[in-house]
Amino acid sequence: MTDRARTRAVALDWGTTRCRAYLLGDEGAVLAERQSASGIMAVSARAVAEGTPSAEVFEQVFDELCGEWLAAAPGIPVIACGMVGSNRGWAEAAYRTIPADLSSPGPALTQVRTSAGVVVSIVPGLISETALPDVMRGEESQLLGALARTHGAPGGTHDAPARTHDAPGGRDADERIVILPGTHSKWARVVGTTVTAFTTCMTGELYALLMNDSTLALLAVRADVPDWEAFERGVEIATSATGYGGILNTAFSARTMVLTGVLAPEQVGDYVSGLLIGHELAGVGASWLAGYPNDVLLCGSAQLNDRYRRALELQGVTVTLAAPRPAAAGMWHVAVAAGLIREPAVVGGAERAAPGPEGSGRDGSI
């Protein structure tokens, strides 16, 4: 085992439907990864079913995912982000008001201590107090991780002025748009590592509702492989004059096009996916992307990145893809900024050479 595999921290991206646990080594390298379907919804449900406080269930899930890692490397810091910090989570963490520089220490992390004495530090979310108030939990860590790898180390070369504006307009040369596709996709405007504006689209959730529970679900046949022709047809309709009525109007065409033989039942899913992403681009995108023709950073799963990239390219927008597992990278930087991890100033220096108490961890090979 090399120095590289020394365990330094555990990072939890604990959202509504999943918990992703990362074992981090030097410089935040992901040494191991585990997933659980025990998102905060499942935890709440289990707590109700078992009649136990949800904090106990959070601790059980945490032990199942990370118990071995912590047994092998006792005392390493544990950091978490996502809905685990919501009022339905393990402990309610703060929101930082934007503009907020993600790389600077913000409000104190919210700490929860397990019965075994392990302290879990939860990253604050972000809040945008505008006419349509907005919040994020978890995406702030993805954003920081994605920006850190794209722009270089956070707090480094970018000395970003904090500006806030909802509508497109005067723009810093350094400003860029980041899209984080997902169940609730987030659009963020950033300068360096400072978030100046963000907004949410319930695109992924609407897709699931339409394909699982709506009248369209009755006629759709699941396909194993994406049908890009159907997807692009949806994007084109949503972003053209034909889509003037919005998704409330165009969604019905998934039904009528099957009826008229224009669409096969196997194409309904990708057509609706294209409609939804297309309407996201025609709505939020048309406003947010004005003036940013070649400057979008895309930060989602490989599968969703592919869909958004295709849709954006149909609009003449080219994109940069963020490196995978940005949440883990972001939490690493937050833990360093908060002093939970002492990062060696010089690579190969004393810190790296001296095996700490966690140095015996062999979990890197898990």
Add this chain to the structure above:
Amino acid sequence: MTDRARTRAVALDWGTTRCRAYLLGDEGAVLAERQSASGIMAVSARAVAEGTPSAEVFEQVFDELCGEWLAAAPGIPVIACGMVGSNRGWAEAAYRTIPADLSSPGPALTQVRTSAGVVVSIVPGLISETALPDVMRGEESQLLGALARTHGAPGGTHDAPARTHDAPGGRDADERIVILPGTHSKWARVVGTTVTAFTTCMTGELYALLMNDSTLALLAVRADVPDWEAFERGVEIATSATGYGGILNTAFSARTMVLTGVLAPEQVGDYVSGLLIGHELAGVGASWLAGYPNDVLLCGSAQLNDRYRRALELQGVTVTLAAPRPAAAGMWHVAVAAGLIREPAVVGGAERAAPGPEGSGRDGSI
């Protein structure tokens, strides 16, 4: 019992989720009404569960609703409209291509004969073969009924030229917009009783999905009385610059406004209702209503009419409400036009005086 109560026909408005049966007297007067939750979805489910052909289940439901009426007045015509004429219905009826004059005889009604020998005649739907193809089944009968009562008898004073156009533009002085709010709300452009264009919004279905199955459902508390302030806030956001991102974007504010204390959990339902209807008006409405400031006929349930009227009035549009039970009135006219019912030319004439075979019906008092 007066002549007025003589039974002349049975009309069935048989949709996806309900079947409404009407016993009609002279001039289509509704003498009695019965409802069943056995819409075509429930019929299909029952057929699968019982392992019987769905036609048998349709017949059972029909007998339960109308058996007594027909026993008391054997031989009166039975006419039906709605999804009962779809490819998941009792028998698949035709679609009429628009432009179509609803008051003129169209394609032959589709007939299905029960084991007892009762013939049920199903009204054809309408199809709009445009870039976003569209269909309706049942609303064509509501439209005809609503227009007949508003404009006078169909085929009367209005000699409407058939014109078709999707986008607003050159307009006949006689042209008007009819909105039929519902699970799938329909917007129709009509000249006299001729439908020249129509389009569908899945507004009601999206409302049900969001309030029953989405993450918003978790925080919404059901209210017994409409909160018009919350409703109007939703309409205003959706129809103002703040709503630029469409429903995908604004829906999330139902969550964040509860989080920030701007909205009470009891207001979520009406706020979301306002957002959805507002986006329908901002999307389809903005285009369709251009040039029709005071000329909208609203044809839905009393409850939905009230919501759409309020939303339209916030946009400076005044509305006329269609008389209730327009589907029954429309089917009466279709049955007369198809020769299923012989309408006396002169009120009080021979036809009215002579008791027909159906004259003994006493079901009018049911």
